[in-house]
Each structure stands twice: as structure tokens, then as C-alpha cells.
Amino acid sequence: MSHLFLSLGNQPFISLDWQVVAQLLNTLILFLILKKILFVKVKEFIDARQTEVDKMYADADTAMAEAERLKNVYSESIAGARDEAQRIVTDARRSAQDQADAILAEARAEAAVLREKAEADIVSEKKKAVNEIKDEISDIAILIAEKVVEKEITPADHEKLIAQFIDRVGE
Amino acid sequence: MNGPEILFYIPLFGGLPVTETLVNSWIVMAFLIVLSLWLTHDMKKQHISKKQAVVETVVRMLYQLVGDTMGEDRLYFTPYIGTLFLFTLCANLMGLLTFRSPTADLNTTAAFAIIFFGLVQVFSIKANGLKNRIKGFAEPVPVVLPLNIVGEFSTPIALALRLFGNMASGIVVTSLLYQALTWVSNLVFGSITSFPVFAVGLPAVLSIYFDLFTGCMQAFIISMLTMVFVSMAMD
Numbered sequence: 001m002s003h004l005f006l007s008l009g010n011q012p013f014i015s016l017d018w019q020v021v022a023q024l025l026n027t028l029i030l031f032l033i034l035k036k037i038l039f040v041k042v043k044e045f046i047d048a049r050q051t052e053v054d055k056m057y058a059d060a061d062t063a064m065a066e067a068e069r070l071k072n073v074y075s076e077s078i079a080g081a082r083d084e085a086q087r088i089v090t091d092a093r094r095s096a097q098d099q100a101d102a103i104l105a106e107a108r109a110e111a112a113v114l115r116e117k118a119e120a121d122i123v124s125e126k127k128k129a130v131n132e133i134k135d136e137i138s139d140i141a142i143l144i145a146e147k148v149v150e151k152e153i154t155p156a157d158h159e160k161l162i163a164q165f166i167d168r169v170g171e
Numbered sequence: 172m173n174g175p176e177i178l179f180y181i182p183l184f185g186g187l188p189v190t191e192t193l194v195n196s197w198i199v200m201a202f203l204i205v206l207s208l209w210l211t212h213d214m215k216k217q218h219i220s221k222k223q224a225v226v227e228t229v230v231r232m233l234y235q236l237v238g239d240t241m242g243e244d245r246l247y248f249t250p251y252i253g254t255l256f257l258f259t260l261c262a263n264l265m266g267l268l269t270f271r272s273p274t275a276d277l278n279t280t281a282a283f284a285i286i287f288f289g290l291v292q293v294f295s296i297k298a299n300g301l302k303n304r305i306k307g308f309a310e311p312v313p314v315v316l317p318l319n320i321v322g323e324f325s326t327p328i329a330l331a332l333r334l335f336g337n338m339a340s341g342i343v344v345t346s347l348l349y350q351a352l353t354w355v356s357n358l359v360f361g362s363i364t365s366f367p368v369f370a371v372g373l374p375a376v377l378s379i380y381f382d383l384f385t386g387c388m389q390a391f392i393i394s395m396l397t398m399v400f401v402s403m404a405m406d
Binding site: 011 | 173174175176177178179180184187188189190192193196197200203204207208210211214216226227230231233234249250251253254255257258273276277278279281282283285286335339
């Protein structure tokens with residue numbers, strides 16, 4: 001600094017003068033200023049960010065736990081749904097089988113009824129045919145007999161002859 | 172050996188001498204204030220700039236140092252300890268820029284010691300009460316009472332003299348070395364030139380030790396000792 005000012009001599013190498021007070025005040029003033037514009041300001045800033053980061057981490061943890069919970073819920077319900085679907089398919093299969101069995105049984109029963117009926121029909125038709133044949137034969141027999149005896153026979157004789165004839169034919 | 176040069180007088184009380192010490196202190200103060208303002212003027216929470224990273228790192232380190240030395244519950248000392256450290260560090264390193272270090276003047280270091288003494292008294296009484304504080308002087312046995320009282324004053328005196336001695340001795344040794352090298356130069360090259368040939372280079376190397384190394388070291392030491400003794404006084 002010496003070149004900037006007119007030299008006024010030097011203080012002793014070791015001296016204590018009023019500048020102690022000046023330096024005391026300088027230090028305190030610098031302390032108050034730096035405290036405000038540097039230390040407290042930066043520290044508050046760092047702390048605020050730290051708080052924010054801590055909050056973000058806590059939020060992330062919460063969100064992750066929530067996601068985990070939801071994932072469990074979903075996988076449980078998916079597993080439930082799969083079981084349900086399986087059950088439905090099984091039920092449907094069983095009911096379809098039952099239905100098919102029932103239809104088959106019904107068809108069988110119906111077929112049996114039809115067959116019985118057909119058999120009965122056959123028997124009755126046969127009987128009917130036999131009776132018709134009987135009548136035909138009796139008419140023929142009468143004609144033949146008339147031709148043979150060339151005479152009227154009484155209805156009583158007639159009946160008797162027919163009966164004898166039929167009995168012979170029926171054997 | 173010259174003391175700090177008187178630059179002007181304040182016309183009060185018959186003229187108060189203002190030396191390089193005071194003016195250089197103002198330069199350091201202005202430097203630190205401007206630097207702080209510049210480093211902190213647009214701090215962001217995300218995507219921070221390099222200068223913000225620097226200022227945050229420095230402030231965090233100082234808080235961490237105070238927390239480690241004095242305890243996490245005494246972090247409120249950081250602004251003063253940090254100021255003391257930064258002020259002392261810059262003042263010490265001024266020697267590298269050919270300024271006379273303000274810390275090479277007993278006035279400056281004595282001011283630090285007075286503040287230290289005040290801190291010890293105030294926080295000791297605050298922490299333990301006036302009664303325990305007075306009682307503490309007679310412990311462990313009343314015989315040591317005078318020793319404790321002397322110790323109470325010798326600590327700040329030692330603090331002031333340590334920093335002053337270290338920084339002033341740098342100036343003394345450097346100026347002695349210059350004189351010696353000039354003398355040797357004159358002896359060898361005296362007939363050719365009056366330029367002190369040997370004074371080129373070697374003092375710069377020595378300045379690294381006395382100004383840079385000692386400067387950083389002593390700034391750290393006075394901050395450390397202030398923390399330790401204030402903390403001890405509070406326990």
C-alpha cells in the first residue's frame with residue numbers, strides 16, 4: 001500500500017493501540033454481515049432442500065408401499081378370477097354333460113315307448129288281418145260249399161261248417 | 172524491523188493512526204462481503220451452478236467442522252467461527268499478493284482474543300450459571316485458584332500471540348532473507364550490477380511456506396482453538 005499514500009512513518013512492530021478497538025468492531029461487523037448474507041442464508045437453503053429431499057423420499061416410500069399393496073390386491077383378484085373362471089368352466093362342462101345325459105335318457109325312453117307302441121300296433125294289425133282273413137275265408141268257404149252242395153244250407157249249418165273249417169285252418 | 176506503515180490519521184482524539192493493517196482488513200472485509208453476495212445471489216434448489224456448489228460446500232464443511240468439534244447442539248457458533256476462519260485465512264493469504272497481512276499485527280489478533288475471552292465468559296456463565304462458573308476456578312482443589320485465573324487470561328493471550336507470531340515471523344524471515352540474498356548478490360556481482368540476482372526465485376519458494384502453508388494452518392488453528400476452548404468452558 002505504501003506507494004498509494006504519502007509515507008507517514010511506521011507503527012512499532014509490536015504495538016497495541018486504538019486499532020484493537022477498530023479491529024474488534026471490524027470483526028464483529030464482518031461477523032454480522034457474513035452471518036446474514038452467507039452462513040444463515042446458505043444453511044437455511046441447504047436445510048430447506050434437505051427437508052424437501054427427505055419429504056420426497058418419504059413420499060416415494062409411501063407410493064412404493066401403496067403400489068406394492070395394490071399389486072398384491074390385483075394379483076389376488078387375478079388369481080381369484082382365474083379360479084372363478086375355472087369353476088365356471090367346470091360347472092358348465094358338468095351341466096352340459098348332465099343335460100346331454102338327460103336328453104339321451106329321454107330319447108332312449110321315447111324310443112322305447114315308440115317301439116312298444118309299434119309292437120302293440122303290429123300285434124293288433126296282425127289280429128285284425130287274421131280276422132279279415134277269417135271273414136274272407138268264411139265267405140269263400142260259403143261260396144265253395146254252396147257250389148258243392150248246391151243247396152241252401154241253413155244259417156245254423158252254415159255257422160257250424162265255418163267253425164269246423166276255421167278250426168282246421170287255424171291249426 | 173518495521174511495523175505496519177501509517178497511511179493516514181483520523182483527526183479525532185489528537186489523531187488516530189490508521190495503518191496498513193486496518194486498510195487491508197477493510198479490503199479483506201469488502202472482498203468477503205462481495206464474494207458472499209456474488210456466490211449467493213441466485214441460489215437454486217435444482218440444477219445448481221458451480222459457484223453455488225462451491226459456496227454450499229464451504230458452508231457445509233464449516234458447519235460440519237463446528238458440529239464435529241463443538242457438538243451438533245452448538246452449530247450456532249458456526250457463523251462466528253466461519254467468519255473468524257475466512258477472515259484470518261484471507262488476511263493471512265494477503266501476504267502472497269504483497270499486502271502486509273492484517274494478522275501480522277498484534278492489534279488484529281488481540282481483537283480476536285478479546286472476542287474469544289468474551290465468548291468464553293458469556294457462554295460459560297450461560298451454560299453453567301455464574302455460581303458454578305466461580306466455583307469452577309477452585310476445582311479440583313482451592314490451591315489451584317490462582318493458576319486457573321492466570322490460565323483464564325493466558326489462553327486468549329497465547330491465542331493472540333500465536334497467530335501474530337506466526338504471521339509476523341513470516342515477514343521477518345522473508346525480509347531477512349531478502350537482505351541476506353542482496354548482500355550475497357552484492358558480494359558476488361557487486362562490481363557488475365547492484366541488482367540482487369539471488370533475490371529472484373528463492374523468496375517465492377519460502378513465501379509458499381510462510382504465507383500459504385502457515386497462513387492456512389494458522390487460520391485453521393485459531394478457529395479450532397476458539398471452538399475447543401469455548402466448548403470446554405461450556406461443559
